[in-house]
Amino acid sequence: MSTIQQPAAAVTARQTRQIMKGFAAQLSGRGERGADRKVRRGSYDVDDRRARISRPIGDGTTAGALGWIDCLLKVVSEWDDAERRKGGARPLGLHGMRVLEALLGRRGGVGIDFRTGCIEPALDTIAKAADVSRTTVVRALNTLKRIKVLDWVRRTQRTGKDGLFGPQREQVSNSYAFTPEAFPARLLRRFRDLLARKRLARQNTLSGAPPVPAEPSCPEMRAALARMEATIAFRSEGQNASTPCGQYHRSGVEG
Structure with a gap:
């Protein structure tokens, strides 16, 4: 008789402890996590205002957003190249740039709302769009966060399951901004200069005026551009040389 009662008593005691812990967590403000052990700490419910970090891409218009994306990719790519020239490895490299392009909607598979800036893909979705492994995505995201390119917030949502001991919340995809x-x-100055040139080019296109290059605000950059222009002019004398120009194939905006 006692051998049957002892396991039952142990179960009852364990349930009592769980109930008391649940009540204590709710009273202390930690009730959201409860028994959901797989929910990561620092996560917010999708309806929590702290989980809403989206912001418009550029000015929120299609043309403005595409130009903004071009400028961001160019600045990050230049930074990646500069770090390699210092004698080290590329912090992002080819695969890291693919992850960034995927988040910006440049590789398909990841939706991006220019007006709201809502970007909420799962890690596996990013990996598939960038054609890299999930581990590479995590590593690239951490690097992009470290250099202040982007930030994110972990999110959860309620499962709708009843019962104290069932999982009440589940992890969902991060929200990125x-x-x-x-x-x-230095990177911010470069980014703003590129944006200014994009805006001026758009204004000239709309008004029908010939394009006028904007003067960079950084003195070192002005000097470097002047040297480049002089070199191009010298090399093109007596030759049919032309300066190559890049173009993002999806946006149609010259970079």
């Missing part, structure tokens, strides 16, 4: 305003000063 680009944060170039937090760039190091």
Whole structure:
């Protein structure tokens, strides 16, 4: 008789402890996690205002957003090249740039709302769009966060399951937001200069005026551009040389 009662008593005691822990967690404000052990700490419910970090891409228009994306990719690519020239490895490299392009909607498979900036793909979705492994995606995201290109927030949603001991919440995809305003000063100046040139080119196109290149605000950059222009002019004398120009195949905006 006692051998049957002892397991039952142990189960009852364990349930009592779980109930007491649940009540204590709710009273202390930690009730959201409860028994959901697989929910990562620091996560917010999808309806929590702290989980809403989206912001418009550029000015929110299609043309403005595509130009903004071109400028961001160019700045990050230049930074990646510069870090390699210092004697080290590329922090992002080819695969890391693919992850960034995927998040910006450049490789298909990841939806991006220019007006709201809503970007909420799962890690596996990003990996498939960028044609890289999930581990590579995680590594690239951490690097992009470190250099202030983007930030994200972990999110959860309620399962709708009843019962105290059942999982009440489950992890869902992160919400991402680009944060170039937090760039190091030199990268931020470069980004703003590129944006100014894009805006001026758009205005000239709309008005029918011939394109006028914008003057970079950085003195070192002005000097470098002047040297480049002089070199191009010298090499093109007596030759049918032309300066190559890049173009993003999806946006149609010259980079």
